[in-house]
Amino acid sequence: MSQTSTQTPQKVSNTGTQATRVIGALAILVTIWVVISGLVLTPADVVQGESVRIMYVHVPSAWIAYVAFIVTAITSAFYIFSKRHSLGFDRVAGASAEVGVIFMAITLITGSLWGRLTWGEFWQWDPRLTTTAFLFVTYVGYLAVRRLDGSIEQRAKRSGVIALLAVVEIPLVHFSVVFWRSLHQGATVLNPNGDVKMDDLMLFTLFSGVIGFTLVFIWLVLHRQRTMLLSDLVIERAIDNAILERQNEGVGR
């Protein structure tokens, strides 16, 4: 006769909270609006035609990649220069860099599709494109360094130093269209004159994209850094158990 268990399974709490659920719901709503407005409601551009619709995902992706790498640098600096050397800063740095790399890859691919429609080429060794590709490769390297062997503290120190060096590339990428002659257009919204020549709905959709993607970024970083904390705890526990086992073996001899 089979026995049935009367114990109810214990509920496991994941990385979600009320705050992440609200941020996630808002991110979904804003993103749906951006897709509808970007694909259907906004007008075609006078010069670029329909291809301008790629801008509503390309520009916010680039923005988030920059923000993510700056967050990585700031939190790395907090880890390195603070007295406590809190690993929480390192985990936020790592989580932010992962999300940044995803958005940088999206920027490069959507930019390449847009470039094919505007310039007739998927890729040009243009200053903006080249420096962006270099930035992407640098942060892929940063993530590779985080996976090297060593303790959690070693990981935090090594990657923290790289994050502080790598962030210097961001102004180089942003101002590459000013420093060198570039095929890529200059800053439309963040131009020094503050003169934005764009239809109101186009501008609103672009800002909605920036807000929506920022919410997505916050949601992803919160979940990812909490997952990293859990993984670190599991690793620490495994190391403690291995040490204990080895000590017991020594006592048994």
Add this chain to the structure above:
Amino acid sequence: MQNAGFIIASYTLTIGSVLLFAVVTLRRARESAKLVEDKHKPWI
């Protein structure tokens, strides 16, 4: 819409990549959360 293939590919790639990363992150979180007691989860 002119060049619809390129435009829709851009949107699909953007949303698809972010969704995929979100799903992988949540799955990893669920697996790790099973191995750690709630008292070690400061967000609870």
